[in-house]
Amino acid sequence: MSLISNTDVYDSILEKGGTPREAAALAFGSSLGMFGVDRYLGLGEMFFEKDPAKLALR
Numbered sequence: 001m002s003l004i005s006n007t008d009v010y011d012s013i014l015e016k017g018g019t020p021r022e023a024a025a026l027a028f029g030s031s032l033g034m035f036g037v038d039r040y041l042g043l044g045e046m047f048f049e050k051d052p053a054k055l056a057l058r
Contacts, residue, residue, distance in 0.1 A: 003031055006027045006031045006034070007027070009027045010023045010024065010026075010027040013026055013027070
């Protein structure tokens with residue numbers, strides 16, 4: 001998911017006058033950041049967990 005949404009980051013940087021190398025570096029960093037948030041913070045489990053006992057623990 002992070003790779004798909006960061007194609008917009010890449011395109012936006014190019015539109016604003018950035019070089020392809022700068023756009024690639026920033027899109028890569030943004031992808032890593034989004035992946036880290038998705039993978040390690042557990043936001044999806046917090047918001048979409050169905051078990052009420054686990055929700056109470058959070």
